[in-house]
Amino acid sequence: MIETVASTGSTNGDLSARLKAGERIAEGQWLVADRQSAGRGRQGREWFDGLGNFMGSTAVHVQPGDPFTPTLALVAGLAVYQAVLPHCPDPVPLRLKWPNDLMFSGAKLAGILLEREGDSVIVGIGVNLAAAPQVPGRETLALAKFGPAPDRDLFAQALAGYFAEELQRWRTYGTEPLINRWESAAHPAGTALTVNEQTEGIISGVFDGLLPDGSLRLRLADGTSRAIHAGDVMLA
Structure with missing residues (x-):
């Protein structure tokens, strides 16, 4: 079921409040907003709420x-990838970037935010269908660049279907096939990355796949590998 609202602060915030109040939110139920006044990305960043874009949780x-619960970010990433793929003129530049972004030719097209609320995980997704924000130092892109913007409601239905499929696979088959499929949709091994790690600052290396817990394996210049569990990742 997809519930739509004209305007709200944050769809993640709304679902969190409902869960705290004891409301049962069924899996497969989505809250989608036309506009958000307090949408958030990772690390508290403001999320652009362009009219016609997809914003839902x-x-x-x-x-x-x-x-392992954090691997739900990979579930969401694959669902978004599949929902966006039919709207891209060329599938090759469409790539997942760890931990929660979907890129096209290095420009951010979609983002994912996971937040824990008790025994539940709220999955928030934003996709630039009609318009993309101007972000200093970062490239962004909307699907409208390739033609008419996808219909938001039809896109929501497709995304909900893909997410349900990926969630079932996650529960049935575990993380190994999930990680294999995620890596096949991501930038290739050897891609140069810089990571702004929360405790050590900037770390440079190359993408060397994911570990079984879904964390990033970064291969350093000296040949050693570093597990990255959190941090901002940029294509170098």
């Missing part, structure tokens, strides 16, 4: 035996 209720 859903909840996943963690069950006994579920895979």
